[in-house]
Amino acid sequence: MTTVLNVPPSLDDKTFETVLEQLAPVAQDEKVLLDARHTRWASPYGLIALLTLAQTRAERPALYAPESEDTSSYWARTGFFTFAEDLFELAGSVPRTRATGESDVLLEITPVAKSEDVHDVVGRIQQKSQAILVKELNIDAKATMGFAMTLSEACQNIVEHAGRGGWVAVQTYRWQKRLGRRVVVIAVCDAGVGFRQSLETAQGRPRSDRWDDGMALEEAVIRGVSRFRDPGRGQGLAGVRRYIGRWDGKLSVRSGTARIAIVPSWDDDVPLEEKLPYFPGAQMQITIPERITDR
Amino acid sequence: MINHIDLSSVLRRTVCDLYSDLVTRPTGAAVRDGIEKQLTELGARTLTVIDFSHVGLLDYSCADEIVAKLLMRYGGVAADDLPPREAYFLFRGISDSHLDAIEAVLERHGLAIVAQPDAGSVMLVGRVADRERRAWEAMCRLGRAAPVDLAREAGIEPDQVTEVLDALCRRRLVMHFDEGYVAVGSAS
Numbered sequence: 157m158t159t160v161l162n163v164p165p166s167l168d169d170k171t172f173e174t175v176l177e178q179l180a181p182v183a184q185d186e187k188v189l190l191d192a193r194h195t196r197w198a199s200p201y202g203l204i205a206l207l208t209l210a211q212t213r214a215e216r217p218a219l220y221a222p223e224s225e226d227t228s229s230y231w232a233r234t235g236f237f238t239f240a241e242d243l244f245e246l247a248g249s250v251p252r253t254r255a256t257g258e259s260d261v262l263l264e265i266t267p268v269a270k271s272e273d274v275h276d277v278v279g280r281i282q283q284k285s286q287a288i289l290v291k292e293l294n295i296d297a298k299a300t301m302g303f304a305m306t307l308s309e310a311c312q313n314i315v316e317h318a319g320r321g322g323w324v325a326v327q328t329y330r331w332q333k334r335l336g337r338r339v340v341v342i343a344v345c346d347a348g349v350g351f352r353q354s355l356e357t358a359q360g361r362p363r364s365d366r367w368d369d370g371m372a373l374e375e376a377v378i379r380g381v382s383r384f385r386d387p388g389r390g391q392g393l394a395g396v397r398r399y400i401g402r403w404d405g406k407l408s409v410r411s412g413t414a415r416i417a418i419v420p421s422w423d424d425d426v427p428l429e430e431k432l433p434y435f436p437g438a439q440m441q442i443t444i445p446e447r448i449t450d451r
Numbered sequence: 452m453i454n455h456i457d458l459s460s461v462l463r464r465t466v467c468d469l470y471s472d473l474v475t476r477p478t479g480a481a482v483r484d485g486i487e488k489q490l491t492e493l494g495a496r497t498l499t500v501i502d503f504s505h506v507g508l509l510d511y512s513c514a515d516e517i518v519a520k521l522l523m524r525y526g527g528v529a530a531d532d533l534p535p536r537e538a539y540f541l542f543r544g545i546s547d548s549h550l551d552a553i554e555a556v557l558e559r560h561g562l563a564i565v566a567q568p569d570a571g572s573v574m575l576v577g578r579v580a581d582r583e584r585r586a587w588e589a590m591c592r593l594g595r596a597a598p599v600d601l602a603r604e605a606g607i608e609p610d611q612v613t614e615v616l617d618a619l620c621r622r623r624l625v626m627h628f629d630e631g632y633v634a635v636g637s638a639s
Contacts, residue, residue: 271475275467278474278508301508301548308474308510315475391559395511398555 158218163192167202169343169408169441175209176433185214193223193248200325201343201441203236204265207323210243211347212436219244225251234325235264262288262326262340263307269321274311277324278304285340288328293338294447299403303340303444306399309392310344310440318348318437335422337446347437351376351411358382369412370430377409377416396442405444410435420445453498454489458517459505461485472508479516486521496537498626498635504544514552515559518542522562526623539623541636542576543567550576565624565636573636575624582607586615587624590634597631 161178164171175190182188190206198206210217219240222228231237232251240246263281268274282304289295289303307326314322328340352372358381375381377397382389397418400407408417408425415429422445462470465485466478473479490497501521503509525538545553545568557563557577566576575587582605589605590596596604602612616632619625626633 271477272467274475275470275472275478278472278510279470282472282508298547301546302551304472304508305474305510305548305552308508309512312475312510312512387560391511391515391556395552395555 158187158189160189160191163190163195163206165194166197167192167195167206168199169201169205169410169439172202172205173432175205176435179209180433184212187215187217188213189218189220189247190244191220193220195222196224196227198227198231199329199343200234200265200327200341201345201439203231203234204323204325204343204345205439207236207239207243207265208345208347208437208439209435210240211320217244219246221246221248221250223248225249233264234261234327235266239265239267239323260288260328262328263324265323265325267321268311268314268324268344268346271312271315274308274315277311278308281307281326285326289340289444292328292446293340293444294449295403295444302399302402306396306442307342309395310342310442312392313438313440314344314346314348317351317354318346320346320348322346322348322437331443331445335445337448339446340444342442343440345437345439350437351409355381368430369414370416370428373409373411373414373416374428377407377418400442400444403444403447405442407443408441410439411437452494453500454493455500455502456486456489457502457505458482461489462506471506472510473506473513473517474508474510476512476516479513482513483517483521486517487524490525490536490538493536498539498541500541500543502543503546503549506544506549509549509552511552511555514549515556518553518564519556519560519562522557522564522623523560526562526621539626539635541565541567541573553577563622563624565634567636573634579624580618582611582615583619583622583624586612587619587634590625590632591637594637595628595631595633601632 159182161175164174229251237250262284266277285303286300289300290297311324322345324344326342331339352369355372377393380390380394404420406420406423413432413434417425417427419425461482465481525534542564545566561578563575563577563579565573567573585605589601593604598612602609620627624635
């Protein structure tokens with residue numbers, strides 16, 4: 157039996173939860189079909205979360221591509237179908253277009269599994285991000301190095317902790333509904349062991365009555381705790397937090413059944429959400445908004 | 452003798468000849484290993500310029516692996532771990548973005564370095580007590596200085612100056628010679 161999961165018309169970090177809610181009662185080895193025919197828009201998080209979902213299934217899932225030519229063509233230009241054809245049985249009209257390096261896709265969907273991949277990602281992002289961050293988002297030229305550092309640390313989270321490869325994508329778009337400004341978004345997803353299991357491997361970790369995905373996220377994201385005994389560990393996420401604080405950005409990290417967020421004043425998200433449908437690994441989104449300057 | 456280590460050359464030699472960014476822990480560990488190999492070929496007491504001029508990006512993980520771990524090993528900070536030699540470092544060619552990562556890791560470990568930003572004068576970066584900073588800056592103005600002169604210049608009580616100088620020497624921010632003390636970087 158195949159279970160059909162409806163992909164929402166607008167697919168982002170929030171609406172992806174509706175896909176996971178539909179998936180929750182389905183056995184892990186049961187076939188699923190992700191129906192994206194009516195999907196019109198997807199954030200980088202939405203796209204790589206779909207790939208990540210496919211990685212978690214024992215039975216290769218099917219994906220119905222968006223009917224809208226504009227949408228499917230855009231997904232193709234982000235590199236989505238290049239990876240999706242290995243992970244899904246694709247149905248519907250799948251454009252042959254490949255990633256073209258268009259201006260709002262700062263980094264096409266890129267697999268990350270090892271240290272060399274992080275070098276590649278950082279090398280590719282720097283020149284393009286300089287132009288876009290400065291000209292379109294009014295962010296200080298000096299901040300572009302910090303942006304690449306943030307991207308590097310976010311990707312290293314996969315290499316160091318996931319135990320398997322993941323995905324990264326970076327894109328800019330106009331976030332009309334919530335912000336009315338352009339944003340640049342880094343999305344990093346993996347289907348690895350997740351924060352709780354990673355921290356559980358730490359020797360000498362103090363046991364407490366409460367230990368769950370939410371607490372593991374608080375430990376790692378807020379307090380900079382790492383599974384390594386090396387006191388220098390855990391600085392990557394602290395650096396990400398500093399960067400988003402400096403540029404009024406937002407950080408959200410989902411792992412297991414919880415999601416934690418550093419919420420800026422322009423957003424109304426909750427700092428910690430628990431009892432979400434279980435999803436393996438870790439999924440991170442970093443959003444940096446356009447700066448409004450006095451002219 | 453002053454030695455010079457160009458980090459971008461070490462990166463290309465030890466990791467990949469196409470890289471110009473210092474990112475990821477494995478890269479940082481490999482570069483630090485390359486630096487340490489060079490240090491073993493030098494004398495027992497050395498001043499080494501670690502040159503960041505041709506390094507593109509430095510992330511927190513790499514800053515921790517290279518700068519912090521080098522200081523902890525050669526500054527004798529790590530518990531039960533005597534420094535293998537009396538090594539002093541001057542970090543040169545540091546850009547604002549390098550500084551972001553370096554300051555963060557120094558702060559985390561309670562360390563400090565002598566840094567020389569692009570075409571700038573030397574400065575202390577990291578966690579340094581006010582008295583130590585005053586003494587170090589006074590030493591930069593005086594050149595080689597005796598404790599009594601330094602106490603006067605830095606406005607430190609004479610009976611406290613030895614303690615301050617010992618701390619600066621232990622942290623490898625100051626070199627001790629027979630006749631006096633010299634701030635690292637002040638005569639490089």
